[in-house]
Amino acid sequence: MTSPTAGxxxxxxxIGRRGAYAKGVARRQEILDRAIEVFRxxxxxxxxxxxxxxxxxxxxAALLHYFDSREQLLVAVYEHHERRRREDPDDPDPDGxxxxxxxxxxxxxxxxxxxxxVELYTTLVAGSLEANSTAARDFFTAxxxxxxxxxxxxxxxxxxxxxxxxxxxxxAIAALIVAASDGxxxxxxxxxxxxxxQTLGTLGPLLRPAA
Numbered sequence: 001m002t003s004p005t006a007g008x009x010x011x012x013x014x015i016g017r018r019g020a021y022a023k024g025v026a027r028r029q030e031i032l033d034r035a036i037e038v039f040r041x042x043x044x045x046x047x048x049x050x051x052x053x054x055x056x057x058x059x060x061a062a063l064l065h066y067f068d069s070r071e072q073l074l075v076a077v078y079e080h081h082e083r084r085r086r087e088d089p090d091d092p093d094p095d096g097x098x099x100x101x102x103x104x105x106x107x108x109x110x111x112x113x114x115x116x117x118v119e120l121y122t123t124l125v126a127g128s129l130e131a132n133s134t135a136a137r138d139f140f141t142a143x144x145x146x147x148x149x150x151x152x153x154x155x156x157x158x159x160x161x162x163x164x165x166x167x168x169x170x171x172a173i174a175a176l177i178v179a180a181s182d183g184x185x186x187x188x189x190x191x192x193x194x195x196x197x198q199t200l201g202t203l204g205p206l207l208r209p210a211a
């Protein structure tokens with residue numbers, strides 16, 4: 001996750017309601033922090049808003065104060081997780097200097113430690129295709145735009161440095177890298193023996209200029 005994929009997620013506009021006062025803002029963040037811990041290992045598929053409230057140790061009414069639906073809450077949880085990861089002092093690529101493939105492998109490596117959040121991401125992406133989805137569709141449409149753009153920019157930089165073949169289209173390759181990352185993560189969720197990081201890493205040699 002990030003994605004599950006590396007790159008910018010979207011702006012910092014928050015999903016749901018922040019709360020009118022500082023105490024309300026802090027309470028909302030506390031709920032999201034707790035939700036990340038709850039979903040880190042188990043994911044959130046098949047759980048109702050009421051059961052999520054119970055798992056978080058808050059009332060159903062407390063969740064409804066900040067979020068209109070289960071979908072809105074889960075998207076907010078994932079958005080909050082991505083923001084925290086971008087601010088993590090242990091980020092292996094804090095200045096965005098890594099090449100495109102390494103950045104994606106770094107993201108996959110981090111994801112292995114949080115399978116529940118990878119499952120949450122995958123579930124939300126699939127759910128965003130449903131006709132009644134609003135929060136997830138808007139969020140992931142913007143997120144994929146940003147991730148493709150960020151990855152393509154890294155690829156252009158890599159081409160200028162002679163690390164990537166000059167005869168490939170960065171925008172097309174960026175879309176393929178994102179697709180490979182997300183698709184491999186689904187395979188890994190189904191079968192943890194799938195070598196996620198190593199498989200993604202094979203994209204590097206395929207894109208290098210001929211010797």
